[in-house]
Amino acid sequence: MRESRLMLVQYVTAVVAILLVAVHLIMQGVLYPYSTAISFGNILSIYRNGFYAVFLETLLVVVLVHGFNGIRIILHEWKQSAPWSRWVDAGTVLAIAVSVGYGTRTVILAVFGGVTA
Amino acid sequence: MSSDGSERRKNKRGIWGWLNPYHYNFERWAYTFQRVTGVAILLYVLGHLGDTSFFVGGPTGTGPSPSGWAFIGSIFENSFGHLILILIVLVLFFHGVNGVRLILAEFGLIFKKPSAIEYPYKPKSLSPVQKSLIWVGIGVAVLAALWAFLVLFEGMG
Numbered sequence: 001m002r003e004s005r006l007m008l009v010q011y012v013t014a015v016v017a018i019l020l021v022a023v024h025l026i027m028q029g030v031l032y033p034y035s036t037a038i039s040f041g042n043i044l045s046i047y048r049n050g051f052y053a054v055f056l057e058t059l060l061v062v063v064l065v066h067g068f069n070g071i072r073i074i075l076h077e078w079k080q081s082a083p084w085s086r087w088v089d090a091g092t093v094l095a096i097a098v099s100v101g102y103g104t105r106t107v108i109l110a111v112f113g114g115v116t117a
Numbered sequence: 118m119s120s121d122g123s124e125r126r127k128n129k130r131g132i133w134g135w136l137n138p139y140h141y142n143f144e145r146w147a148y149t150f151q152r153v154t155g156v157a158i159l160l161y162v163l164g165h166l167g168d169t170s171f172f173v174g175g176p177t178g179t180g181p182s183p184s185g186w187a188f189i190g191s192i193f194e195n196s197f198g199h200l201i202l203i204l205i206v207l208v209l210f211f212h213g214v215n216g217v218r219l220i221l222a223e224f225g226l227i228f229k230k231p232s233a234i235e236y237p238y239k240p241k242s243l244s245p246v247q248k249s250l251i252w253v254g255i256g257v258a259v260l261a262a263l264w265a266f267l268v269l270f271e272g273m274g
Contacts, residue, residue, distance in 0.1 A: 007223075011220050011223065014216050014217075014220065015220070018213050018216075018217070021209070021213075025206075029264070029265065029268040029269075033271065034268050034269055034271065038190070038194070040172075040181075040183045040186045040187075043172060043186075044181050047172075047181075060166075063162055064162065067155070067158065067159035067162055068159070070152075070155045070156075070159070071155075071156070071159065074152055074155075074156070077135065078132055078135060099163065099166060102166055102170065103166045103169075103170075105170075105173075106166070106169055106170045106172065106173050109173035109174075109178065109179065109180050109181070110172055110173050110180075110181055113173060113178075113179055113180025113181060114179075114180045114181075115180055115181045115182075115183070116174060116178070116179060116180050116181070116182045116184075117182065117183070117184050
């Protein structure tokens with residue numbers, strides 16, 4: 001993907017992340033007292049609400065793409081060469097895939113998994 | 118430059134030179150803080166991915182686990198953990214507001230017209246709106262951190 005497109009991705013994910021993180025913080029610190037917000041029952045009810053499960057998955061993808069693309073930008077600013085660029089770009093894709101995969105596993109298990117001990 | 122490149126190496130300050138805003142202007146400090154706060158937030162997000170996975174029993178879990186969640190809560194739900202969260206809120210809000218400033222600047226919305234460079238060599242294209250937005254970012258971050266303090270330490274005393 002061209003660098004100009006990747007910068008556009010960075011800006012679009014930044015704006016979307018601001019909106020999603022604002023909602024996330026409101027849910028954790030405004031709608032309920034903090035102790036209630038982080039209680040097991042409350043979080044389970046949030047995950048099991050289809051809308052919020054999609055919301056959390058979207059937040060996960062947007063924030064990680066923005067974060068790792070930001071690291072990619074820093075590494076490109078720091079040093080420039082063709083092999084370096086290839087390694088950095090490949091590492092960014094891998095880091096996004098692994099972290100989104102791990103976070104998505106949590107969302108899927110929280111939504112569909114049976115409650116254990 | 119000398120033929121063996123020693124002059125080039127002498128002038129190459131590496132990542133610390135790139136990161137160090139000392140001797141530069143206010144916007145350069147904002148540039149450095151944007152990157153430092155960005156890395157800090159990403160590290161927190163990765164940690165948050167790890168701790169929230171204990172809601173489903175951790176890396177080997179199979180579903181929502183009250184004991185896994187209680188375990189991770191026993192580690193992070195204390196004064197030290199809350200102080201870390203307050204710091205994250207502080208840098209998160211600065212990063213967000215300063216990021217909006219950078220997006221507006223990228224699209225040329227908050228620049229003045231460039232003009233000839235004159236002593237004392239202040240960049241004339243930087244508008245007061247840009248500098249104000251950096252201060253707004255700092256102010257919003259401090260207010261958000263105070264809000265986080267009130268939320269997190271409510272009932273702990």
